Amino acid sequence: MTGESIDDVRAERDRLACALADRSAQLEAIAKEFEQFSHTLSHDLRAPLRALEGFAQILAEDYGAKFDADGKRCIDNLASCAHKASGLIEDLHGFSCLCRKPFHPVVVDLQQVAERKAGELKTEGTAAKIHIDTLPEAWGDADLLDAIVEELLRNAVKFTRRQAQPSIEIRGRSENGRTVYSVRDNGMGFNPNYASRLFGVFQRLHDEKDIEGRGIGLATVQRLVHRHGGTVWAEGKVNAGAVFFFSLPVRPL
Numbered sequence: 001m002t003g004e005s006i007d008d009v010r011a012e013r014d015r016l017a018c019a020l021a022d023r024s025a026q027l028e029a030i031a032k033e034f035e036q037f038s039h040t041l042s043h044d045l046r047a048p049l050r051a052l053e054g055f056a057q058i059l060a061e062d063y064g065a066k067f068d069a070d071g072k073r074c075i076d077n078l079a080s081c082a083h084k085a086s087g088l089i090e091d092l093h094g095f096s097c098l099c100r101k102p103f104h105p106v107v108v109d110l111q112q113v114a115e116r117k118a119g120e121l122k123t124e125g126t127a128a129k130i131h132i133d134t135l136p137e138a139w140g141d142a143d144l145l146d147a148i149v150e151e152l153l154r155n156a157v158k159f160t161r162r163q164a165q166p167s168i169e170i171r172g173r174s175e176n177g178r179t180v181y182s183v184r185d186n187g188m189g190f191n192p193n194y195a196s197r198l199f200g201v202f203q204r205l206h207d208e209k210d211i212e213g214r215g216i217g218l219a220t221v222q223r224l225v226h227r228h229g230g231t232v233w234a235e236g237k238v239n240a241g242a243v244f245f246f247s248l249p250v251r252p253l
Contacts, residue, residue: 045089052082091216098220103141103227107251110145110181111135114170117150126157128166128185135172136179139251140228148224151217152183152244159187159242177250178230184243189236198234221246 056079064072111134118130130153138145153168160166163186172181190198199222225232225246236242 046086049082049086049089053079053086056082094216098144098147098224101141101143103144105140105228106142108138108140108142108145110138110149110172113146113149114153117146117153118170121153121157126166128157128160128168130168131170133169133171135170135181136174137251138179138181138248140248144224144227148221148246151221152246155217155244156183156185156187156242159189160185161187163187174250178247179250180245180247182243182245184241186241189238189240189242190234191238192236195234195236199232218244 056075059067060072060075060079064075067075111132114132114135118132121128121130153170156168157166160168165186167186169184170181171184172179174180199218221244222232225248228248230246230248232244232246234242234244
């Protein structure tokens with residue numbers, strides 16, 4: 001290799017190192033801005049929303065007799081909207097905290113995690129029949145994987161609640177250097193044309209009157225899977241159930 005080519009290689013190496021450092025600094029700045037934004041939401045906005053709920057309650061209890069039906073409905077809507085906004089803030093704050101949690105990868109017995117979570121749901125009274133296949137071990141943060149499994153199971157329970165015989169299946173397999181897990185249900189399903197919206201923060205494909213929730217669970221799943229270097233996707237049809245997949249890299253040698 002000539003002296004000139006060595007200098008060129010070194011120059012390119014230095015250029016890439018500078019670009020990487022700049023990119024890292026940008027990501028760190030974005031993370032700090034998001035943390036500040038989350039702090040503002042979870043602290044500065046909670047107080048006025050609690051005040052709105054409190055004033056609405058005072059109006060209803062102390063002056064309710066002076067309002068007609070429309071006035072009472074307005075008071076109820078005011079309290080309901082303030083309560084909903086508070087819940088959204090709580091969810092976003094929890095999403096931020098979970099996504100910023102330190103990452104400590106270990107070997108995780110996902111079979112045990114799934115069985116424990118299924119047992120908790122049974123204790124809570126779910127009628128769904130939950131079948132857990134033999135699951136391969138996972139490589140990742142134990143707390144974050146715990147959260148992923150819980151969110152996907154609770155999502156499946158929620159969307160099978162109206163079925164006469166609700167059923168959920170959890171499966172896993174290893175392929176091409178990755179481990180793929182799936183949670184399948186026979187619930188309401190979704191329009192596959194809008195599958196990309198499922199994992200967005202506060203994105204909903206079903207009316208709140210039909211399905212409770214605020215649209216943060218699947219966004220949490222996606223963010224936590226991405227922290228593991230994995231991917232997440234879903235398949236489904238309206239009134240024909242759905243299956244949610246997530247893949248994780250295998251344990252490095």
